Amino acid sequence: MASRTRLVASTASGLIRASRPTLVSRTAAPVALRTFSQTHSPAAQNATGNPLSSFISANSPPTYFSSSKSLPANTIIRFVPQQTAWIVERMGKFHRILQPGLAVLLPVIDRIAYVKSLKENALEIPSQSAITADNVTLELDGVLYTRVFDAYKASYGVEDAEYAISQLAQTTMRSEIGQLSLDHVLKERANLNANITAAINEAAQDWGVTCLRYEIRDIHAPEPVVEAMHRQVTAERSKRAEILESEGQRQSAINIAEGKKQSVILASEALRAEQINMASGESEAILLKATATARGIDAVAQSIAQGKDAAQGAVSLSVAEKYVDAFAKLAKEGTSVIVPGNVGDIGGMIASAMAVYGKVNNANAKSVASNMLQGGEDTAAGRKIAELEAQLEEVENGTGDVQNAISKAMDQRLNRK
Structure with a gap:
């Protein structure tokens, strides 16, 4: 000792x-x-x-x-x-x-x-395998950015802080990827990185180290999965192209139909305007013609009302000429001739024609014709009336010929024209 x-x-x-x-x-x-x-x-x-x-x-x-x-x-x-x-x-x-x-x-x-x-440090996370929620095995590696905020805890809180942080990052990555499908892993890298960072910070507080951010660097999928993804992308592109092409054809057909519709509408409006104009012109023509006819009838009526005998005879003559003229047109236009049942009775025919006018007073007409003949008035109307009365008397007496009477009337009509 x-x-x-x-x-x-x-x-x-x-x-x-x-x-x-x-x-x-x-x-x-x-x-x-x-x-x-x-x-x-x-x-x-x-x-x-x-x-x-x-x-x-x-x-x-x-x-x-x-x-x-x-x-x-x-x-x-x-x-x-x-x-x-x-x-x-x-x-x-x-x-x-x-x-x-x-x-x-x-x-x-x-x-x-x-x-x-105390500086920010980049810690490389080695490649590791992880299985997604849809059972696809992925190989991932990343980079972890950390900083020591408490040197005492970083020294005495953990034996090997670097190894502990690396292992924690790997296990957290596996856990987070196991909750996502392959599509979400590829699309939601930012959310995945944020979740891994939050999980590491929660556990690394006692180590005096804070995780600033975590970045997934590479994601390696199996070769068959990569080929399937390529085919999917190609099919999606083809689908979009077909959709765009069909949309273009649809829009083109709509535009063509709209053009035809507008063309038909404009054509119908033009036809409508044309028909309206034609109808307006025809109505005006009919109105003018009716006005002229009405004026003529009024003039004749006024002449008759004033007691003009010549006017009465002229009306009777006009009715008889139109009656005969109608039969002449029927004979020219077709092979079939439509005649009334009393064609042998020329007197009845003339009487029927005169009845169209309004059953003019025969007594007044005969008296007017007699007065005109006795008075020796040499007028064209008087002569025609006299000839017609003579023919009527012959027919009524049975001595006249119906055909000769009709032919004479037609000759007179043609000579007049």
Whole structure:
């Protein structure tokens, strides 16, 4: 027991003498510092069997986002870089976090245990397989962007933060992809990335690390699935092309039908206007003709009312001529001749013709004709009336010929024309 106590005391005194500052030249100072760091490092102390190794850990834990792979040595005076946090342990226990700038450490008992970078870091997530909700196996890889917000938790909250974050990102990705179909995975990358980021942040709070964003880099589907997707895209494009072509044909047919419709409407409106104009012209012509006829009838009626005998005879003659003229036209226009039942009775025919006018008074007509003959009035109407009366008397007496009477009347009509 006494020998062990003497060994510890001698070792401690030797370390204290070695740690005393000495005046050296500028060129020899770096060499002395390196020698001190090498001889007083945890590995060197373990190799020499230094009893103080029980107070200082020999194996440094893996660093997360460290500036270099090796930890900086305790050279009493150190300069901490910007955006970097150094974790100092004193006698194996957390002592403080060195901020950027000048830092003074105690030799032997102070040790820089962890170096944490406070910058944003990109962590590559290796490729992994995941199965979608519709049972399609995908190969995915991504990039995770993180930052240390608490150097103490990042150092002591997890053994290997980098490995833990990577594994958490992979498992979260598998879980999120298993809830989506292949189409949703391809279409909703942004939502998938946001869900993975939220899940990682929820678990990484105790590690002093925050996940800023996660980006899926590549998605590899099986070859048959890729070929099926290509065929689907081709079919979809063909479908769209056919739909657009049919829409074009439909619109073209509609335009043609609209054009024909407008053409028919315009043509019907033009025909309507033409018929209206023709009807208006015909109505005006009929009105003018009826007006002229009415005026003529009024003139004859006024003449008769005024007691003009010549007017009465002229009317009777006109009716007889029109009657005979109608039979002449029937004989010319066709082979069939329509005659009344009393064609042998020319007197009845003339009487029927005269009845059309209004059954003119025969007594007045005979008296007018007699007066005209007795008075010796040499007028064309008087002569014609006299001839007709003579023919009527012959027919009534049975001495006249019906055919001769009709032919004479027709000859007179033709001569008049």
